[in-house]
Amino acid sequence: MNLKQLSQLLGLSQTTVSRALNGYPEVNEATRERVLRAVKETGYRPNKAAQRLATGKAGSIGLVMPMAPGHQSDIHFGEFLAGLGEEAVRQDFHLVIMPSDPDDEVAALRRLAISGNVDALFVAYMRAHDPRLAMLKSLAMPFIVHGRSFGSEPDYPYLDIDNETAFYDAAKLLLQLGHTRFALINGPAHLDFAIRRKNGVVAALSERGLTLSKNCVSHSLMTDEQGLIAMEQFLQMPERPTAVLCSSTVLALGAIRALNQAGLKLAEDISLIAHDDELPLLKPENFSVPLTTTRSSLRAAGARIAQRLIGTVKEIGSYPEHELWKAELIVRASTGPAPR
Amino acid sequence: MNLKQLSQLLGLSQTTVSRALNGYPEVNEATRERVLRAVKETGYRPNKAAQRLATGKAGSIGLVMPMAPGHQSDIHFGEFLAGLGEEAVRQDFHLVIMPSDPDDEVAALRRLAISGNVDALFVAYMRAHDPRLAMLKSLAMPFIVHGRSFGSEPDYPYLDIDNETAFYDAAKLLLQLGHTRFALINGPAHLDFAIRRKNGVVAALSERGLTLSKNCVSHSLMTDEQGLIAMEQFLQMPERPTAVLCSSTVLALGAIRALNQAGLKLAEDISLIAHDDELPLLKPENFSVPLTTTRSSLRAAGARIAQRLIGTVKEIGSYPEHELWKAELIVRASTGPAPR
DNA sequence: CCCTATGTCCAAAGCGCTTTCAATTATGTA
DNA sequence: TACATAATTGAAAGCGCTTTGGACATAGGG
Incomplete structure (x- = not known):
C-alpha cells in the first residue's frame, strides 16, 4: 500500500492525504479523520526512503561507538544508549551506529556524516582538546556533545553534568x-x-x-x-x-x-x-x-540529547546551546566522621 | 554534486555514469575510467536515499539491542557488535540499532522491520523456543540468528558454535x-x-x-x-x-x-x-x-554474520543455511590431574 | 554487399513521497 | 448583491537515483 493507492481509495489527492498525515493545518478535520481511519484499516506506512528523498531528512541520528579495548565493555555507555534509544523510538527515529576504533573516531564520524544516512550526530567520551570538535563544526550537520572538552572553546552545543x-x-x-x-x-x-x-x-x-x-x-x-x-x-x-x-x-x-x-x-x-x-x-x-x-541519570541525559537532536532536525522547538545539569548529593550511610 | 551534474560535466548520460559506477558490463572501459576519475576529483557521492528509493534496498542491517537490566552491560555483546560493525563498514552498510527491553523484543523487531530502514535483520541471545523466530519467518526479510533456539525446528538460518x-x-x-x-x-x-x-x-x-x-x-x-x-x-x-x-x-x-x-x-x-x-x-x-x-572468536562470528546478511541483500553469493563452528580446545595451565 | 550480432550509449519512465502554485468553494463584509 | 478573504483540495513538479527499451555504430558471416 502506498500513498497513491491510499489516496485513490479515499477519493482524495495524494497532496491532501500527505498533508493530513503530517499534521498540516489546511486540511479539514473531518477529512483528516477519514484519512487516519483508512491508515489504521489498511496498515499503510509511508515509505521512508521516499520521505527521505523528498524531505532530505534521514530520520535517524548517528553515533560512533567506541569498540576497541578500553571502551567496549562500558556499562555506562549502554545505559546512556538506552536513553538515546528510548527517545528515538518514541519519535520514530533510528540510531545508526558506526563502530570504530577510538583512534579512528574522527574519520569514522566523517564517514557517518557524509554517508547521508543520518541527519544529526552525537558524540560522547569527550576528551580534553578533543579533535572531533573541529571536524563536527566543519560539517554543517547538527550535533550535540555529551560532556565537554576541557581546554576547548565552549562554542559547541553540549549537555553535561556539572x-x-x-x-x-x-x-x-x-x-x-x-x-x-x-x-x-x-x-x-x-x-x-x-x-x-x-x-x-x-x-x-x-x-x-x-x-x-x-x-x-x-x-x-x-x-x-x-x-x-x-x-x-x-x-x-x-x-x-x-x-x-x-x-x-x-x-x-x-x-x-x-x-x-x-x-x-x-x-x-x-x-x-x-x-x-x-x-x-x-x-x-x-x-x-x-x-x-x-x-x-545517565539515561535521562541520553533521552534529552535525543530529544534535542531530533527536535533540531525536525525544526521544532529551540534549545539552549548548553545544558549543565546539577548532580544531586544524596547522603546515605557510607559517610561518617573521620576516625581519629 | 549529483548524478545529473556529474554526467553533464562528463558529457555523458546519467545512465552511462550510473552503470559505470555500479560495475555494469555494457560500458566501455575507457569511459568507465573517465567516470571513476571524475568521481575522485569531484568527490561525488551517490545520494543514499535516492538509491534506496530506486533500488528498494536500504543498505543497512538492523538489530535489536537488549537494553534492560540483565543485558546492558554484556561485554560479549559489544565484542560481537564490533565484528558486525567491522564488516558492515567495509561494505558501506550501516547498523541500525533499536534498543529494547528484552520483554518487548518481538515487537521491537517488527517495528524495525517495517520501518523500511533495514533490509536484513539479525538477532542474538537466542532462547529455547524463542518467540522471535516465528515473527522473523513471517517477515519476508532476510535474517540470521546467532546461536540457535533449543527446541525449535532448525528451519531458519543460523550461525552458531558447537x-x-x-x-x-x-x-x-x-x-x-x-x-x-x-x-x-x-x-x-x-x-x-x-x-x-x-x-x-x-x-x-x-x-x-x-x-x-x-x-x-x-x-x-x-x-x-x-x-x-x-x-x-x-x-x-x-x-x-x-x-x-x-x-x-x-x-x-x-x-x-x-x-x-x-x-x-x-x-x-x-x-x-x-x-x-x-x-x-x-x-x-x-x-x-x-x-x-x-x-x-565472537568477533569473527559477528563479521561472518554481517558478511552473509549483506551478501544476501546484495544478492551476491549464496550461503549455507546453517553454519556450526567448532570451538578449539586449547590446553594451558589451569587443568591438571584430579587431586586425591 | 546485405544482414545479423555485438558493443555503447541515451531518453525517459519510474521509485513514493513532499511541496509549490493554483483552483475551487465557503464565509464574511460593506 | 458584489467582492475580498479564508478554508479546502488538487495537479504537477521535483528529490536523485536505477533500469527498461531503444538507437546507432561497428564488426563479423554468408
Whole structure:
C-alpha cells in the first residue's frame, strides 16, 4: 500500500492525504479523520526512503561507538544508549551506529556524516582538546556533545553534568566530617569528566589548605575490578586515606570489596562517596551499606540529547546551546566522621 | 554534486555514469575510467536515499539491542557488535540499532522491520523456543540468528558454535585427568548456548556413569562478580568439585578470584576450563595461571554474520543455511590431574 | 554487399513521497 | 448583491537515483 493507492481509495489527492498525515493545518478535520481511519484499516506506512528523498531528512541520528579495548565493555555507555534509544523510538527515529576504533573516531564520524544516512550526530567520551570538535563544526550537520572538552572553546552545543561542582560538594561534605586524607578513584585520565571531577575535589581541598597527592588519585576504566585494585593500593599506603571519592558506583563496587577484604568498615574506617549514574543494576541503596552519592541519570541525559537532536532536525522547538545539569548529593550511610 | 551534474560535466548520460559506477558490463572501459576519475576529483557521492528509493534496498542491517537490566552491560555483546560493525563498514552498510527491553523484543523487531530502514535483520541471545523466530519467518526479510533456539525446528538460518561438543570435549579432558566432581558456571539458564553447554557436560559425564547435580550448576549473567559468587558457593560444599567449567573467561575471572581468596591453587586443587570468546581485554594466556579454554572468536562470528546478511541483500553469493563452528580446545595451565 | 550480432550509449519512465502554485468553494463584509 | 478573504483540495513538479527499451555504430558471416 502506498500513498497513491491510499489516496485513490479515499477519493482524495495524494497532496491532501500527505498533508493530513503530517499534521498540516489546511486540511479539514473531518477529512483528516477519514484519512487516519483508512491508515489504521489498511496498515499503510509511508515509505521512508521516499520521505527521505523528498524531505532530505534521514530520520535517524548517528553515533560512533567506541569498540576497541578500553571502551567496549562500558556499562555506562549502554545505559546512556538506552536513553538515546528510548527517545528515538518514541519519535520514530533510528540510531545508526558506526563502530570504530577510538583512534579512528574522527574519520569514522566523517564517514557517518557524509554517508547521508543520518541527519544529526552525537558524540560522547569527550576528551580534553578533543579533535572531533573541529571536524563536527566543519560539517554543517547538527550535533550535540555529551560532556565537554576541557581546554576547548565552549562554542559547541553540549549537555553535561556539572562534574566539578558535584565532586566539589562531595569533597566538601567529607571535609565537614573532619576528613583530611582524600583519595579519588577516577575514570580514564584523558576524559573530560575525569579531569573536572578531580578539579572539583582539588578545589574543595585547597580551600582548607589541603592537597590531593598524585598517588591518591587512580585513573582507570570504570570497572569493579579496577575499583578493587585502586582501593587495595590506597589501603597499602602508610597513611591511608579516610575519605574516598569514586567516579562511578561500578568502581565503588570493587572498592568496597577491597575494604571488606581488608576488614575495614565503611563510614567508620573509611567514608566513600560515589557518583551514581543511576545504573539499574547497581542501585546505591542496595549496597550492603547504602552509598552516599552524587546522582545524575545517565539515561535521562541520553533521552534529552535525543530529544534535542531530533527536535533540531525536525525544526521544532529551540534549545539552549548548553545544558549543565546539577548532580544531586544524596547522603546515605557510607559517610561518617573521620576516625581519629 | 549529483548524478545529473556529474554526467553533464562528463558529457555523458546519467545512465552511462550510473552503470559505470555500479560495475555494469555494457560500458566501455575507457569511459568507465573517465567516470571513476571524475568521481575522485569531484568527490561525488551517490545520494543514499535516492538509491534506496530506486533500488528498494536500504543498505543497512538492523538489530535489536537488549537494553534492560540483565543485558546492558554484556561485554560479549559489544565484542560481537564490533565484528558486525567491522564488516558492515567495509561494505558501506550501516547498523541500525533499536534498543529494547528484552520483554518487548518481538515487537521491537517488527517495528524495525517495517520501518523500511533495514533490509536484513539479525538477532542474538537466542532462547529455547524463542518467540522471535516465528515473527522473523513471517517477515519476508532476510535474517540470521546467532546461536540457535533449543527446541525449535532448525528451519531458519543460523550461525552458531558447537557449544555442546565444545563442553563435551572440555569435560572429557577433565574426566581423563581423573576428575569426578564437576561444576559448571554457566550463562543465564534460558539462553540456548547455556542449555547446550550444560548438555555437553552432562553427556560426557554420563558416559562415565556420572551426573551433574543441580547444585553444581550456576546460572547467571556472565560477569566476574557472578563468577566469584558461584565459585564461593561451590567451595562451601562438603564435597567440593575439583573440575569447573566456565561459560566465559569473564566468569572465570571472578571464579579464580574466589579460588585465590580461599587459598586454593588452580590446576592443583581445582582444574578450570573456560570458554574463550577472544575478548581482547581478557586473554586467557594473560591470567596468572594461563587458562585452558575452548576458543571461538565472537568477533569473527559477528563479521561472518554481517558478511552473509549483506551478501544476501546484495544478492551476491549464496550461503549455507546453517553454519556450526567448532570451538578449539586449547590446553594451558589451569587443568591438571584430579587431586586425591 | 546485405544482414545479423555485438558493443555503447541515451531518453525517459519510474521509485513514493513532499511541496509549490493554483483552483475551487465557503464565509464574511460593506 | 458584489467582492475580498479564508478554508479546502488538487495537479504537477521535483528529490536523485536505477533500469527498461531503444538507437546507432561497428564488426563479423554468408
